[in-house]
Amino acid sequence: MSDLLTVTDLSAGYGHSTVLRGISLLVGETEAVGLLGPNGHGKTTLLRCVSNLHRAASGTISYAGRDTRGDSPRALVRRGLVHIPQGSRLFPHLTVEEALRLSAAASGHAANWREGLEHVFSVFPRLKERRGQLTGTLSGGERQMASLGMGLMARPTLLILDEPTLGLSPKVKHELSECIMRIRAEVASIILVDGDMDLVLALTDRYHVVLHGDIVHSGASDASVGREEMMSLFLGGSADERH
Ligand SMILES: Nc1ncnc2c1ncn2[C@@H]1O[C@H](COP(=O)(O)OP(=O)(O)OP(=O)(O)O)[C@@H](O)[C@H]1O
Numbered sequence: 391m392s393d394l395l396t397v398t399d400l401s402a403g404y405g406h407s408t409v410l411r412g413i414s415l416l417v418g419e420t421e422a423v424g425l426l427g428p429n430g431h432g433k434t435t436l437l438r439c440v441s442n443l444h445r446a447a448s449g450t451i452s453y454a455g456r457d458t459r460g461d462s463p464r465a466l467v468r469r470g471l472v473h474i475p476q477g478s479r480l481f482p483h484l485t486v487e488e489a490l491r492l493s494a495a496a497s498g499h500a501a502n503w504r505e506g507l508e509h510v511f512s513v514f515p516r517l518k519e520r521r522g523q524l525t526g527t528l529s530g531g532e533r534q535m536a537s538l539g540m541g542l543m544a545r546p547t548l549l550i551l552d553e554p555t556l557g558l559s560p561k562v563k564h565e566l567s568e569c570i571m572r573i574r575a576e577v578a579s580i581i582l583v584d585g586d587m588d589l590v591l592a593l594t595d596r597y598h599v600v601l602h603g604d605i606v607h608s609g610a611s612d613a614s615v616g617r618e619e620m621m622s623l624f625l626g627g628s629a630d631e632r633h
Pocket residue numbers: 404409427428429430431432433434435436
């Protein structure tokens with residue numbers, strides 16, 4: 391399997407504070423990779439650097455065989471690198487269908503938006519029911535589905551999902567994870583960050599634990615991951631923070 395995304399020795403931060411400390415990551419062409427770890431250790435920053443929403447201080451990122459320096463976030467979307475940020479905001483005054491169409495147009499797929507729309511409605515039947523509803527009036531779960539749907543309209547090759555199930559009830563979370571499972575079978579590669587460790591392990595091939603801006607542990611998601619070992623890794627991170 392060749393690599394779709396290669397992150398090498400990436401450092402990044404905000405002002406004088408360093409968040410990522412020489413982190414390296416590979417995502418294969420047909421792989422789903424999960425990132426786990428306590429809050430505030432740099433997962434979102436890493437994702438934002440990958441999609442050029444945040445500028446790294448040093449290191450390199452290559453996507454589909456090409457260095458991404460110099461590509462705008464929008465150019466990366468057109469190359470199939472689609473990032474759905476945490477709590478992503480929709481356009482509240484657009485209907486579900488209008489928002490989906492807009493996403494197709496913005497990503498260079500205006501000509502075949504109908505096909506895209508049918509595909510999104512097949513993955514998220516709830517969006518089809520709500521196609522004429524303003525996105526600003528959707529429930530939390532429906533809003534997440536609409537965000538994912540907008541991502542799919544851009545025909546991703548690499549889909550980056552940051553906390554897609556944050557704040558959802560267990561029932562809605564289950565429904566959304568089934569949809570992500572379906573997307574998983576259709577989109578080439580995925581990077582998934584979510585606070586629900588079991589969900590991340592169920593939906594990915596490999597996982598990495600991010601602590602203090604670097605990967606401290608990696609493994610296959612289907613191996614029986616030692617929950618206690620994982621928690622002690624996480625808690626180690628928190629304990630360090632207290633000092
Ligand atoms: N725009 C910003 N300006 C200043 N500091 C920031 C900014 N965004 C994030 N940080 C800080 O960078 C650190 C890493 O945050 P980041 O969101 O990357 O971590 P995370 O592991 O994704 O956590 P979470 O799961 O809570 O989103 C935190 O200390 C955070 O406060």
